[in-house]
Amino acid sequence: MNLPTMDTLPSTHFDGVDLLALAGRHGTPLYAYSASAIRQRIAGLQLALHGMDATICYAVKANGSRAILELMAQAGLGADIVSAGELQRALRAGIPPERIVFSGVGKNDDEIGEALAAGIQRFNVESLDELHAIERIAGERGATARAAVRINPDVDALTHAKISTGKSENKFGVSIAEARRWFDARATLRHVRLDGLHVHIGSQILSLEPYRLALQRVAAFWRELRDAGHPVASIDVGGGLGVRYRDGDVTIAPADYVAVIREALAGFDGRLLLEPGRYLVAEAGVLLTRVLRIKHGEARDFLVLDAAMNDLARPSLYDAWHDIVPVSGEARPQAIYDVVGPVCETGDTFAQARALPACAAGDLVMIRGTGAYGASMASTYNSRPLAAEVLLDHGRHALIRRRQTLDEMLAGEQSASQWETT
Incomplete structure (x- = not known):
């Protein structure tokens, strides 16, 4: 079955889910993944391998969400892991150990x-x-x-x-x-x-x-x-x-x-x-984020988002390109922005001199292709909580990771009250 892609769906919907309503319910930044798109990628690779003695071991590092790993397990995939933590994630998601390789x-x-x-x-x-x-x-x-x-x-x-x-x-x-x-x-x-x-x-x-x-x-x-x-x-x-x-x-x-x-x-x-990872999940994910403000600089205009490099590190790490589009069904004039986040680093930049439909404070924006090496590489730099994540499936959605609270972020930290000598 040929499922609709982000290019053929209205820009306000993904896998049949209204993104404006989704962001209104769960807040931003918010990662959203299409189960339908992931299943389609799996099925396409399995079809190509038909007749071969082959095992697909999903690279957990690309996106280790339990719900994503459960989709892999349901499709009969194994796992390619690189740590004991990834081993436990795979096992708890139902991937049998005999289908796990450790790299x-x-x-x-x-x-x-x-x-x-x-x-x-x-x-x-x-x-x-x-x-x-x-x-x-x-x-x-x-x-x-x-x-x-x-x-x-x-x-x-x-x-x-x-x-x-x-x-x-x-x-x-x-x-x-x-x-x-x-x-x-x-x-x-x-x-x-x-x-x-x-x-x-x-x-x-x-x-x-x-x-x-x-x-x-x-x-x-x-x-x-x-x-x-x-x-x-x-x-x-x-x-x-x-x-x-x-x-x-x-x-x-x-x-x-x-x-x-x-x-x-x-x-x-x-x-x-x-060992596919990115191939199965990257295009199945989007990062939803709101415009905080438009900053008019001397040389350029900055589109300041509430998502930052701690949520999506790829542009900062690799100068990676991600398509960025407003979640809106209306036609708008074009504008040129440097798209940035609120983290106190010049490297907290998603795009430079990017032509986009004109935006305003409060607009919802979608960063595409973020299903791989997005949430899995996220941090709490600048004491910013980890974003929430949802799974979409033919018009329905489920929260698969709630937004981290400040108390959860600080758990494990304590005052230096118990001094010892070695």
Whole structure:
């Protein structure tokens, strides 16, 4: 079924829900996510993978809301996690441990032990030291861990430098030469079954060529291992599929992406793992915010919103573009604004010299494409409470995170009244 998108719906509605009424009820800033759009993305990727032994492991870091994770669980997805906190989020949302993979360069001993106790599918191992740690901890528990080595293929993902992960200077993964040594020493591992490969080259990728090159290098290594008698039960091809943030962004169709995987890994009879995050949720989310005032400066006009960089960090961190539109069904003349928030940082800027329909204080504004790395990266900087979040579904909505109160923000803080010496 083709669901209406933000471009075809009236600008006052999203997934059949009146956004003006929604903001009036729950206040702003407010994150709103379309369950329908998320299900559509999942279904499209599953359709492209039809007939393949493949598991989609949603990258929890993109949006770890319990309600979002429950949608993933209901669709049969697994989870790609990078912390013990994300492990617990996934488990509590109903994602089975056998569909969970643990990535990340800095797993500590407690996290490794917790993942072993939960019975996750496998660890994506990023260094020899980590491999030895998993061997030690699994041995102490009388367990056997399944592991994949994360290959750094030295491929430029052609994306922002801060979200590129597959080049030799990045902190992620190991070279094929080092991975070869790990497999040659497999017999010395008594508590780790090293039988998988993993590659992830970055995020917001809009070209198939980096995928093709990275998977060709991984496939050549898999065939080398196979010929040397080393079993490879799974290949994790990572994630990184880009989304449309602005006009002109040409995204990769799921069928084309999967075709590259099929071609590169032709003949592989093990399980494939995929780790999409942003692709499944980014365009399904909007951040609703109100105009506090229009500030007329000497050189420019500032549209001051009640949302800030603590609510949505991507523009400040990555100079990221997000479409910004007033939630109004009326035609308005154009105006040029720097769109900013109230945080005391010049970096608290969502857009510069942006042409928008003219706004006034009190207007509701929508920042699009914020379903990924929005609320999940939010902070309480400037002592600003975390925003509320709602899930929309064909004309109905549910509050999935209430707005943080000041007392909740301050919980855990206390006066220095209990002094100790060590």
